[in-house]
Amino acid sequence: MRLQRTLMIFLLGFLLLNLYPSAMARFVVEKNSLRVTSPDNIRGTHDSAIGNFGIPQYGGSMAGTVVYPKENRKGCRDFDNSGISFKSKPGALPTFVLVDRGDCFFALKVWNAQKAGASAVLVADDIEEALITMDTPEEDISSAKYVENITIPSALIEKSFGEKLKKSISGGDMVNVNLDWREAVPHPDDRVEYELWTNSNDECGIKCDMLMEFVTDFKGAAQILEKGGYTQFTPHYITWYCPQAFTISKQCKSQCINHGRYCAPDPDQDFSKGYEGKDVVLENLRQLCVFKVANETKKPWVWWDYVTDFQIRCPMKEKKYNKECADNVIRSLGLDIKNIEKCMGDSNADSDNPVLKEEQDAQVGKGSRGDVTILPTLVVNNRQYRGKLEKGAVLKAICSGFEETTEPAVCLSGDVETNECLDNNGGCWQDKSANITACKDTFRGRVCECPMVDGVQFKGDGYSTCQASGPGRCKINNGGCWHETRDGHYYSACLDIENSKCMCPPGFKGDGIKSCEDTDECKERKACQCPECSCKNTWGSYECTCSGDLLYIRDHDTCISKTGAKVRSAGAAVWVILIGLAMAAGGAYMVYKYRLRSYMDSEIRAIMAQYMPLDSQAEVPNHVSENRA
Template identity: 85%
Template sequence: MKLRSSSLCLLLGFLLVFFVPASVARFVVEKNSLTVTSPAKIKGKHDSAIGNFGIPQYGGSLAGIVVYPKENRKGCADFGDSFKSKPGALPTILLLDRGNCFFALKVWNAQKAGASAVIVADDLEEPLITMDTPEEAAASAKYIENITIPSALVEKSFGEKLKNAISGGDMVNVNLDWREAVPHPDDRVEYELWTNSNDECGVKCDMLMDFLKDFKGAAQILEKGGYTQFTPHYITWYCPQAFTLSKQCKSQCINHGRYCAPDPEQDFSSGYDGKDVVVENLRQLCVFKVAKEAKKPWVWWDYVTDFQIRCPMKEKKYNKECAEAVIRSHGLDIKKIENCMGNPDADTDNPVLKEEQDAQIGKGSRGDVTILPTLVVNNRQYRGKLEKVAVLKAICSGFEETTEPAVCLSNDLETNECLDNNGGCWQDKGANITACKDTFRGRVCECPLVDGVQFKGDGYTVCEASGPGRCKINNGGCWHETRNGRSFSACVDDGGVKCQCPAGFKGDGVKNCEDIDECNEKKACQCPECRCKDTWGSYECTCSGDLLYIRDHDTCISKTASQGRSPWAAFWVILIGLAMAAGGGYLVYKYRIRSYMDSEIRAIMAQYMPLDSQGEVQSHVNAERA
């Protein structure tokens, strides 16, 4: 059976032909991998198209055994409970043929019978398509909302291989893998929701409104913590130029046919018009923009959930007055929101809605948005039930491993694998350090970073502290002990951690360090007057009588000799000594100079007159006359 969509989606798909050029428009089928692990003759990896209902296991995988029923092979009738797995057995993945009934009904019948997943084999040789829900009807709505198992469509040729292997008696084991269905490049997820303010479009609108209320808390936690970047979007189309003056376009469009939405009641003569929906969609976009400018983008969730409660169409409150009352209750600037909305009667482009129309066109890995509502996570369209746990799984699978916030590790999503035998990873029970990290995709054995110290190793059997500060973490794996308030450690960090018993101990430094008895080993307190007492890690030495022990010299000195001496006394003694030395030196110097000068003068004067201490000296004249 061909792809079936709601009447709203078909209408949008038809009208979008006017908006999106044929050369650009494309619908991307979101895929997950299906790997056959046995038998060997068909072993290999294949693509499968994720169904747009149920709960795909984003971020995870499912291994099971493929069963092809002998009867009711298209799954259009009730199976009973014939496919429930027995305890200890692999989950059952039911293989069904396409045709005769809606895709969702096949999966619902399989789920009731106990299947864990469904593979639908195409009946045409064609590229993969997306299995969607049928047109809205009370009968289908009852089971669509309750489908919780994942489903996938495979190509006809591959489906035939699976059937032939099972018919030939082989046990076919496969692994459905959604771990790469959403890219997870970093520690922030960017996601967007293509939605609508119309609350009277049937079951899908009801599911959307319920989702907004249920998911608000988780969305705001993620946004406030900086873990995600969320953006709401709204689909509009434009009215062809030839029909802008028609009654239909005037009632469904604003800005002279540029931005349109379907009439809520599909009755142009009564109730609300499509242009009322466009105006409220525009208002909700501007609420987000103004809240984002105020650095509170999460207020959008408060506004849209409150608006649907306080201003529903069925109570005739879907209007500007009610909307502005909600805006005021959340402290947003109404004037800024009005300026953002602009004039809906102007014959010009509205920048906000023009940007929305441009964004509908697929870019990169993301295809065109043609189904409402649509969730896009890290530029990949989400497929599956719009429900809190299912969507949270998809968003959480978009985080890089080990960077998921706590909301992704709640009991609603998964169990903590590190609680059971530490996940099989390395741990140091004494220091309460483990290499086990619980992630959305399961446990990871990765050596931890503790107090700025990085542990290195395989994470399974070995993790050793590395880098500066290693002695802070469990004493670097060395011996340490505390007694009576005193602690000693053998860890020495001098560029490479080593275990060396501290002074006062001996041993290997790793498992033990024993106290050295310095008294018995004659290593201290050896002076004759000393008395030695051993302590843990050290010793105490005292001296007899009036003596004082000097530890650095291992000797005893008199207390009286050491008492009353002031450093200033020594200073003055030295200073006076230096002064006396200087004075004596000066006197000696002066005496020697004076003696020298006296002897010189006396020698000179002696040549001209006798001195009292000398005898008479004959003159030269008398000597010559003799």
């Protein structure tokens, strides 16, 4: 048994050494910034390596006072046994404990300091070298008890920098520093791309248990982010390959598929029983194909449902880690089994599997991301996450990858970050009456930016002023202008015109912003100047009245009778008509009378002329003789 395990460890080490060409292998140490703010003689900014345990404050920063203990300086023993406490007093900065490297695991040093009240731990290297990543210790029951309970951040610093801190502290200086993770993850745009390098093996020990627990806890948040289009998630699985010289060995045949091209360690590290490494490779491949098929149907978040359901329904310890159980899970999720099997291909073929070949290529570091050698590994915006795989901590890292003000609501929840706008409105402009503020809470802090409300954009510096601008601005708190209602009359100094200023309406005077006072038109404009008029000032206007039964006409500033004016006007019209008719009748009568008299006079003269000539006229011819002829 011991020989088999020794051979397996040797073989796995050989596989790891041969995984990449040496020229390509590159492990990147993820760093954050450590800035000394006092004393002045050591002030400056330095790099520090983020520890791969605990909870780094991605997207944020922490200020603290550095303490270097007088005993137990490597932090390998409980500080409680020496009566040392690092708890900060009320109102004081948190305590950052500086310990030396050596003699025990990094994680144990941090755990001992955390128990004594430290808020963060700085580990000073003991040799001059490039920074390294402080990883968790080899898996064992004793270390598991404290590693998963570490909640404070930690960082490794260079030896020379550590010596400066120690010298300053021993000289009586108060050393204040700021640990800053705000740029630890790039945040170029409004979408975060992240990857999880995982494994389907649920019997590999403490790390596998922690990974499975994380996947279950993070599923809800991951699916919200993915369904909302805020993130693009891709699962990955680490595989190794067997050197050509060992492909026919028992070890490679039991751990690999496709003739040694894709391998995984034996789950229980025993070749003679239980599941084999190739069983893990096949399930890893199946989970990759579940993601690919789900992604083709525009539902990539179904991967989270599959891996959590498979973990519950098909565990190794119940001997259900097999294809039959996996197919049942696939059917329950409505996925096409044939498409998944087609994606998986032939595991016995002596040729590359396109899906797993792509995974091996992806393990090699590209750009700013180093090689993936730690399992599990989370990569956010092409930067490897360091720290505990815990929902809140990972969500902080993902949320720090969004461009400011573009974070989804899940990133601004109380369990992820504090809302800085709640404290004095973040020092930004606000209009309490309209419940409008320029303070925008972001994952990294707050920004003062004039808001847009109901389609109306406010403009200003965001700190002292913000004014509604453009069409529709008067709908929003009257554009910041004066307005008032009295006795059912409403007046506003806001003009709904682009780039217009607040102007008091007619009948008022003032700045139009804070106040508009009523103008007394009776005194200042001398309204109602007609002799019969009297003037009374009103709010925003004036009233003119006339004495007696007179009516005031404002356009002409005059008074007229309320009743007589109408009667006289009507009577005059009637009399004009009657007189006209009378004159017309009289004229007609005179013409008629004149013509009638003329006719009768001529007839009488003619008759009388027949009997007696008139002295005044010649003899009239005999009409009768003429008639006879």
